[in-house]
Amino acid sequence: MSARCRHYSDMEVKKLHKWDLTYEQARLLQDKLAFQLKFTPVAKTPKIVAGIDCAFSKDGNRIGGVVIVMSYPELEVIETQSATTEVTYPYIPGLLSFREAPVCIKAVEKLENVPDVFLVDGQGIAHHRKLGIAAHLGLFFDKPTIGCAKSRLVGEYEEPKKEKGNFTPLLYKGDQIGAVVRTRTNVKPLFISVGHKCDLNFAIEMTLACAKKYRLPEPTRLAHQAVTKLKPNI
Numbered sequence: 001m002s003a004r005c006r007h008y009s010d011m012e013v014k015k016l017h018k019w020d021l022t023y024e025q026a027r028l029l030q031d032k033l034a035f036q037l038k039f040t041p042v043a044k045t046p047k048i049v050a051g052i053d054c055a056f057s058k059d060g061n062r063i064g065g066v067v068i069v070m071s072y073p074e075l076e077v078i079e080t081q082s083a084t085t086e087v088t089y090p091y092i093p094g095l096l097s098f099r100e101a102p103v104c105i106k107a108v109e110k111l112e113n114v115p116d117v118f119l120v121d122g123q124g125i126a127h128h129r130k131l132g133i134a135a136h137l138g139l140f141f142d143k144p145t146i147g148c149a150k151s152r153l154v155g156e157y158e159e160p161k162k163e164k165g166n167f168t169p170l171l172y173k174g175d176q177i178g179a180v181v182r183t184r185t186n187v188k189p190l191f192i193s194v195g196h197k198c199d200l201n202f203a204i205e206m207t208l209a210c211a212k213k214y215r216l217p218e219p220t221r222l223a224h225q226a227v228t229k230l231k232p233n234i
Contacts, residue, residue, distance in 0.1 A: 010109075010112060010114075011108055011109060011110075011111040011112075011113075011114050011115075011141075013109050013140050013141060014140050014142055016033070016140055017029060019088065019089065019098060020088070021098070023092060023095070026092075026095050027094075027095070027129070030094075030095075030129040030131040031129055031131075033135075033136065033139055034125070034130040034131045037130070037131075037135055037139070037195075038196060038197050039194055039198070039199055040197060040198065040199065041199050041201075041202065042117075042197070042199075042202045044116070046115075046117045046206070047071065047116055048069060048071060048072060048078070048113055048115045048116050048117075049072045049075075049115055049116065049117045049119065049206070049210065050067050050068060050069045050108075050111075050115035050117070050118050050119070050219055051067070051070070051118075051119045051120075051121070051217065051218070051219025051220035051221070051222060051223040052065065052066070052067050052068075052104050052107070052108070052118060052119070052121065052137070052220070052223055053065070053121040053220055053223035053226075053227045054066070054227060055228065055230070055231050055234070056087065056234070057234040058231075060087065061087055062084060062085065062086055062087060062234045063084065063086075063087050063100065063234065064084045064103065064227055064230045064231065064233075064234040065082065065083050065084075065100070065103035065106065065107040065227065066080065066081070066082045066107060066226040066227040066230060067080070067081050067104070067107045067108050067111065068080050068219050068223045068226060069081075069111060069219075070218060072210075073209065075210065075212065075218045075219075077222065078113055079111060079112060080226060081107045081108070081110040081111055082107050082227070082230055083103050083104075083106035083107040084103065084230075084233075084234050085102060085106060087099060088102070094127070096122075096133060097122075097131070097132065097133040097136040097137070100133055101137055101140070104133075104137055105137070105140055108137075108141065115143065116143070117143065117144045117145070117198070117206060118134075118137065118141060118144070118145045118146070118195070119145075119146050119148050119206070119210065119219045120133055120134035120137055120145060120146065120147055120195060121148060121149070121150070121216075121220045121223065121224060122134050122147055122149055123135075123178075123191070124138075124145065124146060124178065124193035124194045124195035124196075124203070125147070125177050125193050125194055125195070126147060126153055126154060126155060126172070126177045126178040126193035127154065127177075128153075128154055130177070132147055133147070134147030134193070134196075135147065135195045135196055138195035138196025138197060141196075142196075142197070143197060144195075144196065144197045144198040145196045145197065145198070146192065146193075146194065146195055146202075146203040147178070147191075147192065147194070147203075148190055148191075148192060148207055148217055148220050149190065149191040149193070150188075150190060150216075151191065152170070152180075152191050153191075154172050154177070155171055155177055155178065156170075156171050156172070157169065157170045157171065159180070159189075160180055160182045160189055161182065162182065162186050163182065163185050164182055164183060164184050164185045164208070164211075165182065165208060166182045167179045167189070167192075167204060168180050170191060170193070176200070177193055178191055178192055178193030178194070178203075179192050179193075179203075179204055180192075181208065183207060183208060183214075183215050183216070183217070184211065184213075184214065184215045188215065190207065190215065190216070192204055192207050
């Protein structure tokens with residue numbers, strides 16, 4: 001691991017709110033937090049990127065989260081952290097981040113290297129209330145965050161052309177909330193949306209740059225592999 005790949009200070013995570021909320025409280029909080037999201041160009045080229053994914057135990061009572069940190073643009077792994085915890089929030093469509101975000105935060109809090117960008121296996125603002133897990137986590141991390149989802153949650157789109165690099169707008173209620181991006185030729189596209197502190201062009205460019213050989217960008221692909229291996233021990 002080269003010295004230039006390391007930021008020698010632990011990752012700091014904001015304490016935005018408590019998690020033991022009612023359904024109505026959580027919905028109102030989503031509306032409030034969505035107004036705090038920033039959609040701004042990223043001025044500096046990232047040097048460290050991270051991917052986050054999580055998975056549930058077989059009985060659904062526990063959850064594990066993994067964060068993979070990689071150098072950019074080399075995409076070499078420089079740190080891996082994981083965490084497990086009890087599931088404390090019920091399954092409610094549209095409120096999945098209240099089930100999944102706490103364990104992701106717990107894993108990220110262990111990091112020694114501070115990522116410049118987070119890619120999250122999930123939605124950014126491509127969400128009913130524009131606060132999917134990538135957007136939610138972005139506010140906690142106060143870093144550029146991108147939602148890289150394998151399937152659509154909301155919105156309408158036209159299928160992009162089959163070659164890698166093509167994309168089409170993802171539209172919801174008249175607004176563009178993301179893009180449907182072909183990350184590999186003749187393979188199903190990903191649903192990319194801004195989480196926080198970046199713009200859609202950056203989100204698309206980073207996703208494509210990190211998708212070297214596979215459909216998924218390397219940080220989230222490796223995070224998915226790692227959390228799958230972790231699953232029997234969650």
